[in-house]
Amino acid sequence: MPEPTRDIAKLYEAVLTGNGALAVEVTQAALASGAEPQDLVTGQMIPAMDEVGRRFEHGEYFVPELLIAGRAMKGALELLRPLLAEKGIEPVGRVVIGTVKGDLHDIGKGLVASMLEGGGFEVIDLGVDIPPEKFVLQAKESGADIIAVSALLATTMTGMKAVVEAVREAGMEKQCKVMIGGAPVTQQYADSIGAAGYSNNASTAVAMARELCVA
Ligand code: B12
Structure with a gap:
């Protein structure tokens, strides 16, 4: 047995x-x-x-x-x-996801990507060490609703601010929301850089992404 x-x-x-x-x-x-x-x-x-x-x-x-x-x-x-x-049902939105520039950690990001797919999102995974302009370009080309950025290092986390700014500079902040996460990231940090969403795990990331899509 x-x-x-x-x-x-x-x-x-x-x-x-x-x-x-x-x-x-x-x-x-x-x-x-x-x-x-x-x-x-x-x-x-x-x-x-x-x-x-x-x-x-x-x-x-x-x-x-x-x-x-x-x-x-x-x-x-x-x-x-x-x-x-x-486990997914119907497509609820499109997400461009990647790990921030200078950061090679991709396990959590991969998990979030899988859970989002499971939650019915179409997911474009750019990989690791992604500069802000690449996030923006891909989001523009694919018409993404969300850019999801992961950071595992306190030093690379600051690059998330550059992604938020790049989205703003491209005039895309209304149609494309930035959602962030990763071990050193907090809600307070997300608020301080003007990110639209934050979650500390892959399951709640799906709920957060859903909220952002209807917001
Ligand atoms: C595995 C690992 C590595 C592997 C990465 C392998 C890979 N392919 O990813 C390797 C060996 C390459 C590595 C390298 C380094 N690492 Co490392 N690594 C880790 C370790 C042990 C686990 C990370 C992990 O995968 N966790 C499991 C996943 C599932 O959890 P997670 O990533 O946090 O993701 C969850 C949430 O955060 C959230 N989430 C994650 N991303 C996102 C994104 C969004 C949008 C949302 C909403 C949510 C979300 O959801 C996920 C699932 O629930 C951590 C310690 C730790 N416990 O975090 C150290 C850690 C992150 N590493 C650390 C360090 C210092 C390094 C190195 C600098 C070491 C060195 N001296 O070379 C290098 C940096 C390389 C680089 N430039 O990136 C430190 C960072 C310290 C800091 N705060 O800055 C840590 C915290 C270890 C420590 N305690 O000191 N590392």
Whole structure:
């Protein structure tokens, strides 16, 4: 008799120890035994990455460990991404998403992109290290309702202000709202730069995006 709870918990260990092959294997097994993709992400993978961050902060992990943990998470997310997206219903809007200039973190951004797709949005993912003008150009060309910007570094977070300003300079602030997020970002920061929306996780990001589309 399989023990789904114990097996799913292996996903936490696999991400924490950066064991990509095990992360994929456990994810496949969990899905086969009927686990909800969302539970795997929020119950195992995100807590594991939080612990990776804590260990890094305390000098127990170094950059290589961050890197392999990140890869393990991404490998498992590849399997979950289409399933998260499948839950969607009708298209509710178009979002251009990317990680701010100078920042290479893309796991949270990828998760937000998947959840938005799952929430019925059409998503154009520009990737990482995206300058403000590229966000604006893509939004203009695609007629996007929202530009979603992710930042994981306190140093690159300031680049979000440049995105808000670039949208304003292009005269697009009415039709295209800027939504921001990422570990160091706060509601207070969002307000201070004039971003239309902020959310601290992928699920509430979908609700926020919906609100912005009707605003
Ligand atoms: C994995 C990781 C890496 C990997 C990234 C791999 C990848 N492909 O993304 C690698 C090894 C490359 C890396 C590099 C670095 N990293 Co790093 N990294 C992390 C780590 C451990 C996890 C980040 C992560 O993926 N979390 C999991 C995801 C799911 O969470 P999330 O990104 O926060 O996203 C959620 C929310 O924030 C929100 N969200 C995210 N984006 C958006 C966008 C929108 C629009 C919305 C609405 C919501 C939203 O929703 C997401 C899902 O719920 C964090 C520690 C931590 N716990 O945050 C450090 C961390 C972010 N890194 C840090 C540092 C210092 C670095 C380096 C400078 C290290 C170095 N000395 O080289 C480099 C910088 C490279 C660069 N130029 O970007 C620091 C940043 C400190 C700071 N506040 O500035 C952290 C906090 C570690 C620490 N505690 O010191 N890193």
